[in-house]
Amino acid sequence: MGNSKQRTFRNKLHEVIFEADTGTGKFFDLFLMLSILASVTIVALDSVAELRLEYGSLFIKLEWFFTILFTIEYILRIISVQRASGYVFSFFGLVDLFSILPTYLSLFIPGSQYLLVIRILRVLRVFRVLKFTQYLIEVDQLRQAMRSSRRKITVFVFTVVTIAVIVGSMMYVIEGPEHGFSSIPRGIYWAVVTLTTVGYGDISPSTPIGQMFAVLIMIFGYGIIAVPTGIVTVELGKVSTTKDLSTEVCPFCSREGHDNDAKHCKYCGNKLNP
Numbered sequence: 001m002g003n004s005k006q007r008t009f010r011n012k013l014h015e016v017i018f019e020a021d022t023g024t025g026k027f028f029d030l031f032l033m034l035s036i037l038a039s040v041t042i043v044a045l046d047s048v049a050e051l052r053l054e055y056g057s058l059f060i061k062l063e064w065f066f067t068i069l070f071t072i073e074y075i076l077r078i079i080s081v082q083r084a085s086g087y088v089f090s091f092f093g094l095v096d097l098f099s100i101l102p103t104y105l106s107l108f109i110p111g112s113q114y115l116l117v118i119r120i121l122r123v124l125r126v127f128r129v130l131k132f133t134q135y136l137i138e139v140d141q142l143r144q145a146m147r148s149s150r151r152k153i154t155v156f157v158f159t160v161v162t163i164a165v166i167v168g169s170m171m172y173v174i175e176g177p178e179h180g181f182s183s184i185p186r187g188i189y190w191a192v193v194t195l196t197t198v199g200y201g202d203i204s205p206s207t208p209i210g211q212m213f214a215v216l217i218m219i220f221g222y223g224i225i226a227v228p229t230g231i232v233t234v235e236l237g238k239v240s241t242t243k244d245l246s247t248e249v250c251p252f253c254s255r256e257g258h259d260n261d262a263k264h265c266k267y268c269g270n271k272l273n274p
Contacts, residue, residue: 014249014251035070081254082252145235156227156228167194168190174207250267250272
């Protein structure tokens with residue numbers, strides 16, 4: 001009997017905290033969204049010297065209020081799921097954790113409370129809260145495309161790093177310390193800035209050979225920018241767009257993106273809440 005009541009309480013708690021299809025669940029999520037926006041605003045205002053000087057003590061009290069509120073919410077989320085690790089190590093689980101840690105760290109590391117702006121990532125739940133299922137479909141498609149292209153992008157990044165090391169070393173040999181290329185790491189820094197077309201201008205080649213070589217690297221950099229975009233675009237074209245997703249969240253692995261008629265989680269296989 002006790003275990004049955006515990007499961008019922010956990011299911012009710014999960015319904016309120018994780019689901020957006022019920023009135024109480026939607027109210028909880030909307031209240032949470034407003035609290036997140038308010039807390040991020042407080043952190044931003046606290047970084048303004050004039051406002052901190054006048055309202056600093058109030059900002060600190062409000063930061064601690066929201067941190068304690070989100071800490072309680074985080075603990076309730078852990079209690080409400082069947083398998084705590086599924087939530088704790090999920091994307092939103094880590095975001096929820098990192099959104100409360102900075103305040104506690106500020107007791108030991110002054111200024112770390114400004115990292116609380118990471119709480120803004122929690123607003124991504126608005127797509128589920130307001131039942132923008134089409135947005136959920138787009139997010140799922142983008143996630144699939146990124147997962148499918150991760151090996152190609154990894155190879156691409158490794159290639160770019162290799163080119164940057166070679167180019168940086170060559171510029172060190174061509175230009176030398178007298179023209180600002182004081183070391184190979186300095187040359188690699190210039191190569192990365194040039195290949196990515198950022199162009200800070202804090203270091204630049206002065207010799208004719210170095211300038212000609214730089215022109216080739218700049219032109220090559222434009223082609224490099226297009227490669228990852230093309231990889232992801234191709235994978236996006238392969239993703240099916242016919243799915244209709246619900247806002248259901250699995251009580252075991254805490255993942256969403258299930259079909260509307262799904263009875264079991266497509267990720268871990270456990271039964272979804274009725």
